[in-house]
Amino acid sequence: MYLTLSRIAGVVARLLALAGGALLLAIVVLTVVSITGRALFSAGICCGPIRGIYDYTEISVGAAIFAFLPWCQYMNSHAAVDLFKSAMPDVLNRFLNVLIDIGMLVLAALIAHRLWLGLLDKQRFGETTLIAQIPVWIGYAACMAGAVGFVVVAAFCVIRSGRGLIWKDARTEPLS
Known part of the structure; x- marks a missing residue:
């Protein structure tokens, strides 16, 4: 059962991270096209920059950041201060790993909940972006995928660290 959960959490984290990376690459390409169009427009050659870039x-950057959070949690890659770790007993x-993972789960759930409320609020009032007039709730919805994935992976990490607390030799590091 544990290996199945580990694989599911790993796949969710990996797919979201790949989607976030693809999103960043797409926005880089769009930015290059927009800058090139702006330069060519000023030379009288092309049609200009992309409207609303x-x-x-x-x-896109907000959605990509949320997409990377599950992978970071799954790989135990969040920032940590290990100053006294070597001096403390292993148990x-x-x-502490269990407590930290529980804290991350609570934080992930809180972020997802507040993001959901923000999405509903932006949808209800019909707020749009300034230039392209994109409904703002779409950005919130894009971020929700990563936020929900973060909750799922953080819940698995609590199980993983709890298992590591009970069985010292249990596999507590992520499967890569």
Whole structure:
């Protein structure tokens, strides 16, 4: 059962990270096209920059950041201060890992909940971006995929660290 959960969490994290990377690559290409169009337009050759590129960039980068959070959690790659870790007993370190993972799960759930409420609020009031007039709730919806994935992966990480607390030799690092 644990290996199945680990594989599911790993696949969710990996797919979201790949989607976030693809999104960043797409926005880089659009930005290059827009800048090239602006330069060629000023030379009288082309049609100009992409209208609303700032809006597209803002939405895409936010969604990509949320898409990377599950992978970061799954790989235990969040920032950590390990100053006293080597001086503490192993059982205390494993207990702290459980507490940290529970804290990350609570934080992930809180972020997803607040993002959902923000999405509903933006949808209800019909707010749009300034230039391209994209409904703002679409950006929130794009971020929700990563936020929900973050909750799923964080829940698995609590199981993983709890398992590591009970069985010292249990596999507690992510499967790559």
